[in-house]
Amino acid sequence: MEKPKRVSLTLAEKASVLEWYDKLPPLEKTLRVASEVLSVHVSTLHRILKGRSKIVEGLGINKPVNRKRKRVGTFEELDVAVLEWFENARYTTI
Numbered sequence: 001m002e003k004p005k006r007v008s009l010t011l012a013e014k015a016s017v018l019e020w021y022d023k024l025p026p027l028e029k030t031l032r033v034a035s036e037v038l039s040v041h042v043s044t045l046h047r048i049l050k051g052r053s054k055i056v057e058g059l060g061i062n063k064p065v066n067r068k069r070k071r072v073g074t075f076e077e078l079d080v081a082v083l084e085w086f087e088n089a090r091y092t093t094i
Contacts, residue, residue, distance in 0.1 A: 010066045
């Protein structure tokens with residue numbers, strides 16, 4: 001028996017799972033039943049529901065919704081400064 005291949009959901013896919021979960025009738029809102037209806041693993045659905053605020057927040061900012069993971073650096077100020085420099089350099093075509 002092979003292990004199932006790991007699947008990472010994009011931000012847009014996670015938002016659609018949340019939308020479908022909210023539309024489910026109350027009797028189907030248990031994690032086990034909802035995961036079968038939505039075709040996602042129980043732990044994945046639990047993690048999406050737990051991180052609902054971050055998903056909604058991520059949709060609010062103008063970042064790509066097809067990103068699968070949000071990686072955060074250890075030096076946030078440096079990351080912001082490098083991003084600002086990169087955007088300025090791109091506009092001035094260095």
